Amino acid sequence: MLIKYSNDNRKVAMGFLSYISDLKELSNLEREIDLFENDDTRQLYLWKSEFADYAGVVAISIESNCIYIEYFSLNPSFRSQSNEFLIYDELKAIYPDKIILGNRKLVNSIRDWEKQKLLIDNEEVETD
Secondary structure, X not given: OEEEOOHHHHHHHHHHHOOOHHHOOHHHHHHHHHHHHHOOXXXXXXXXXXXXXXXXXXXXXXXXXXXXXXXXXXXXXHOOHHHHHHHHHHHHHHOOOOEEEEOOOOHHHHHHHHHHHHHHHXXXXXXX
């Protein structure tokens, strides 16, 4: 489940963001969090799995017709394709009219998710 970031969750978000190599230094980490707190076109979501409390964080930029996943950072024990796909599903549910794009590291994962969605949609059509 994606939960919109609030200042109450700052330390939790910073913990997950610290897994990202560019954000290991505290000043970079605080600057990044500040950007999300002060820019309405950027959103930070905390992700809860069904098995744990918070398990990661997702950073997005919102454009008129798309959302761009800048990055996400998951607890190492939750890093899997299935969890990535759950996050994409949840983002699509929050932003149903927007195309989901991602950084260079996420392009293949998003493409695989889209292919899976097409297969599922086609199977549903065939069984109807």
